[in-house]
Amino acid sequence: MKRNLSKYGVTAALVALACSHASGAPVAGSIEAQTLPPFLSAGAAAQQSIQCQPVDDDVLSHQTGKYAGSDMISGFVLNLLSEWQLPNGATAVAQGALSVAQNTSNQLSAQVQTYANVVGGNNPHNSGANPNASATGGQNVAVNGISQVTQVAGNGNVGVNGATIDYSNNAQQLANIAGASNQSSAFATNANGNITAGITFANNSINVSVQTPAGIATQSIVPGSAQQAGAIAQLLQIAGNNQQVSNQLALSLQTQQMNAAMIRQTGVLQALRNIH
Structure with a gap:
């Protein structure tokens, strides 16, 4: 299933953004309800049974509240790339990858790669930047989940x-990133410092940034907290x-195999939790 919308504490943030936790006892063929609301009660019977039956994926795909439990995730690979090409041939690239795997003892191990590179153009005065144009404010947008903001002032972009x-x-x-190192950060700049590229895995967060005379491109992943x-x-x-x-972000979550009984149990539990 693929959806389009990206020793490192950021693991929890990525998994939390993609899935939630569900647990409980095994579910039998029917669930005995001790007390039922009036609209489910046929007569004055104190106890009734709610019969459960399997539902096809084409039906469930239209229902809300369907999600993967975090206990299903055994590892992931995250790839990040920010790239800027200016009309004078200058380019700036910041790229990184993070892999987290779980062994048979449920211990997590992480690998990281980072890469940054800036290549100067053939005419530094023809960067295409417009000093009379501005694109600001997007960096102040704060949301929970995934956000994508694009601000453009100019032509042919x-x-x-x-x-x-x-x-x-x-x-x-x-993935093997050509020229990458196993360091937690990488940074590059041109001779006069007006084009920069960098990526950092630090403080339980990930930050990617490319800056040129014509603007900025950034990506960030911030873990959750008690407040948000x-x-x-x-x-x-x-x-x-x-x-x-x-800006490109690809997050591949590795899921554990689940037998048919576990899939049915998880589906019923999630459905019950959405009944208010």
Whole structure:
């Protein structure tokens, strides 16, 4: 199933954004209700039975409250890429990957890769930036969950925010990023410092940033707290012409195999929790 929308404490934030926890005792063929509300009661009987039967996925796909329990997730691979191409040939790239796997003892291990690179253009004075244009305010947007903000002031620009969350039963492998290191951060800049690219895995968060004379591209993942849920944010601000910019996030969650009985039990429990 794939949905389009991305020693590291951020693990909890990513899993919490994609799934919630469900647990309980096994469910039999019928559930005995000790007391039923009047609209379910046929007569004055004190006890009745609610019969349960399997429901096909094409029916469940239209229902709210269907989710994957966090105990189903055994690992994930996260890939992040922010790239900016200016009309004078200058490019800035910030890229990283994080892999978290669970062994047979339920212990987690993490691997990380980071990469940043800036290549100067053939004409530093033809960056396409417009000093009379501005794109601001998007960095102040705060939401719980996933947010994508694009602000453009100019002509001939291409800007893309892309995020994909993929569930798979296959073991996930950390992609090999050419030129990457196993450090928790990477940073690059051009000679005069007006083009920068960087990525950081730190403080239980992930931050990716590319800055040019024509704007900024950022991605951030922040874990949840007692006050608010976790968040994944992608932001593009372009103030210029003929810029090509993209933020890409891909999160692949590895799910454990579940037998038919466990799937039915989880489905019934989730349905019951949505009855108020």
